[in-house]
Amino acid sequence: MAQKRSIFEEVGTQKTAAPGPQGGMIDAGRRGARTGIRIWLLVLFALVVAMIAVGGLTRLTDSGLSITEWKPVTGALPPMDAATWEAEFEKYRAIPEYQLQNAGMSLAEFKAIYWWEWGHRQLGRVVGLVWALGFAGFLVTRKIPPGWTGRLLWIGALGGAQGAIGWWMVSSGLEGDRLDVASYRLATHLGLAFVILGFIAWYVFQLGLPEREVLQRRRGRERKLWGMGTGLLHFTFLQILIGALVAGIDAGRNYVDWPLMGGGFFPPFPFELDPVWRNFFENDGLVQFIHRMTGYLLMLFGIGAWIVSRKSGNKAVRFGFNAVLAMLLIQMVLGIVTVMHGSPWQIAIVHQLGAVATWVLILRARFTAGYPPAQSVRG
Structure with missing residues (x-):
């Protein structure tokens, strides 16, 4: 039997707990x-x-x-x-x-x-x-x-x-x-x-990230920086492979002058092996020259990506490409120091680990551009 209410009792004083947020189908x-x-x-x-x-x-x-x-x-x-x-x-x-x-x-x-x-x-x-x-x-x-x-x-x-x-x-x-x-x-x-x-x-x-957040962030993808991050990744991978060729033939232990090679822009006898294509893989002077030139071009590409990232409204995206540019510069200096000292193992291994750091930071910058985190209007 229903109980009588007081005439002074306000309607709606008996509150029920509000239901908590329910996950969507992605989290179900x-x-x-x-x-x-x-x-x-x-x-x-x-x-x-x-x-x-x-x-x-x-x-x-x-x-x-x-x-x-x-x-x-x-x-x-x-x-x-x-x-x-x-x-x-x-x-x-x-x-x-x-x-x-x-x-x-x-x-x-x-x-x-x-x-x-x-x-x-x-x-x-x-x-x-x-x-x-x-x-x-x-x-x-x-x-x-x-x-x-x-x-x-x-x-x-x-x-x-x-x-x-x-x-x-x-x-x-x-x-x-x-x-x-x-x-x-x-x-x-x-x-x-x-x-x-x-x-x-x-x-x-x-x-x-939770799966739902991955999908939400993907809607805000900065496509130009995503593409440039992909390009940086491929370019860096190519440079890593060329670096392996340098290590494989001990090309880093010859031509220890910089920025020249053997006193000139080109190394002496860059095409002395037959057939000619072998020089691009086995000629120590030419392989080191290609590694140097690829490093310069990669640095320029990194600067270009960094300039584009300055226009991003997302702080995390800008920071990601800041880190990439800084590591590219460090890695280039490490490469120069390694060559000028004849590639001793103590310096050469730091240069190799620098390649690992560069690789991961580019991956991180690309991920941040592809899945930028939400931020306030103030940035």
Whole structure:
């Protein structure tokens, strides 16, 4: 039975709680462990950067051919006794690098280069294991967000291909009269490492936002800067490949004057190899010249993108391209210093890590231009 109301009671004094905000259809489905997957990808990112650094040091110390076999499983164990060490050393003494360059090397000297290559391969195994355990864990627990299974599997596939390409690269230096691995294969190996790093970084950026926010931000895409960011990315990748060619033939250790090369604008004898096309990949003077010119053009392109970004009304977009321009300038100075000092490993590895920083900052600037964050009218 209804209770009587007081004549002094105001209508609507009994308030009901207002319903909370309801998510849209985008958030209605299984969200997945976006934060957990992002942390896992960040660990993979750090490991891949370490792989690039250790791989660079392996190359700079001429250690890459010290292990002459590819044993993905049993190769995880290093030599455990004197007899095994001697057997490994004997295999190394059978290849051209030892016979033509390191004849008379002691076992202790061999061990020094062996550990670099073993460490590089071991780190590759760790990367593969971290990916496999993480992917399997998220898959079994059904924590992968919709649409992400293929993307995460793609990273694993690229990692597997990288291992095979690594051996394809090493095998090129085990026969014939080569003292090092083929520079073309080295460029392929390094290029794929940067591709893997790029995908991981891009996925980390995307997973840092809820799916609905990604769609909302995409509506405000700054198309011109998005396009210029894409161009910068491709141009930088080309420069990284050319840099790998420079490293592959030790071109950075010749022509240590700057801004000239051997006293002139062009290096002497730029087309001395036959057929002519070989000079663009194997002539140390011409390859270093191309690397220098590409670096200058990349810097000009970066300045152009930065000028365009000044017109953006979004503070985050402007900051992203500020960082890119600053890193391009630092990287160019590092390149000049590296060449003028004859590419010692201590400076050369910093230059290689500078390429990693440049690559990631360009990816970040491109992502920010493609998915600019909301800001107040005051900016």
